[in-house]
Amino acid sequence: MSVMTEHPHLLTEDFEAVARIAAREVEGLRLEFIDGVIRSKAVPDGDHDRIVLWLARICMQHRPELWLHVERGLAVGDYRSGRARPDAALALDDAFVGQGEWADPAPVLMVVEVTSYDNDTDRRDRVEKPLAYAQTGIPVYLLIDREACDVIVFSEPDGRRYVNTRTVAFGKDIELPDPVGITLQTEPLKDWVR
Numbered sequence: 001m002s003v004m005t006e007h008p009h010l011l012t013e014d015f016e017a018v019a020r021i022a023a024r025e026v027e028g029l030r031l032e033f034i035d036g037v038i039r040s041k042a043v044p045d046g047d048h049d050r051i052v053l054w055l056a057r058i059c060m061q062h063r064p065e066l067w068l069h070v071e072r073g074l075a076v077g078d079y080r081s082g083r084a085r086p087d088a089a090l091a092l093d094d095a096f097v098g099q100g101e102w103a104d105p106a107p108v109l110m111v112v113e114v115t116s117y118d119n120d121t122d123r124r125d126r127v128e129k130p131l132a133y134a135q136t137g138i139p140v141y142l143l144i145d146r147e148a149c150d151v152i153v154f155s156e157p158d159g160r161r162y163v164n165t166r167t168v169a170f171g172k173d174i175e176l177p178d179p180v181g182i183t184l185q186t187e188p189l190k191d192w193v194r
Contacts, residue, residue, distance in 0.1 A: 012081045016102065033083040034076070034128045039120060044087070047192040051114045051144055052088055054188060059090060062182045066109070067093040074105040077132040084132060088112040090140075090180065109179045110140035115147055117194065130154050134162045140180050146193045151186050153177070 015033040030040065044052075056068040072089045076082045083102050088111070095107035111133055113125045125143060133141045134157035141154040141162065149170045154162035155177045168174045170189040176182045 012083065015083060020101075030071075030085055034124070034132050035082065037128075039124055044114070044116065047146070047194075048087070048114050048116065050192050051146075051189065052112070054192075055088065055112060055142075055144075055184075058182065058184065063090075063180070065092065066090055067095075068112070069096060072096060073102045074108065074111070074136075075102050076105060076136045076138075078135050080105075080136065082132050084111075084129060086111040086129075086133075087114050105136050105138055108138050110142055110176065111138050112142045112144070114144045117147070121147070130162055131160075133157070135159060139178075140176055142176065144189065146189075149190070149193060151184065151189070 012033065015038060018038065030043070033039075052068070052070060056070075059066055059068050068088045068090055070088050071085055073083060073085050074089065076084045089105075089108045090110040090112070091107040096103045111129075113129060115121045115125050126145075130141055130143075134154070137157050137159065139155065139157065143152040143154070145152060150167050151170065151172075151174050152165060152167045153174055153176060154165050156163040164177075166174065168186065170193070171187050174184050174186060176184060
């Protein structure tokens with residue numbers, strides 16, 4: 001389900017109030033606010049969760065000082081007026097201690113999205129989020145696209161977009177560039193798609 005506002009520039013504070021009420025009233029509803037539009041985010045399935053756990057294990061093995069924070073709300077986009085809840089955000093283990101629901105994204109080295117099987121995935125994960133994350137200056141955006149069976153790495157944000165994008169099919173190795181510095185062997189991803 002996608003909720004669109006009639007006013008494309010809803011105030012961030014108004015969105016946060018709506019998101020708090022929705023979270024209390026509707027079990028499992030997760031809202032995001034990207035480019036002035038409120039969108040619901042699909043509840044992850046078991047394969048989606050397994051992919052995030054697989055990636056967390058790899059990150060801990062290669063970069064034990066970092067933690068893959070799951071579902072961490074971040075202030076993103078131009079002037080940090082958007083609110084996104086990436087599937088995971090790679091940062092130091094205590095990067096978000098003392099912060100509220102929508103944290104400062106400055107300590108984030110990489111955000112991760114795993115596509116869902118819903119009609120909003122194309123716009124949300126492949127169009128809006130790369131722009132919002134690049135505008136925020138997050139160094140790496142990792143998109144695990146279960147529909148296309150691709151892994152896409154966006155890097156080198158210039159304040160408007162990611163300058164570098166690299167795509168490989170599941171089964172191929174792909175480098176997560178600095179500041180992450182990990183090579184993913186993506187063969188296991190073939191087991192977690194429909």
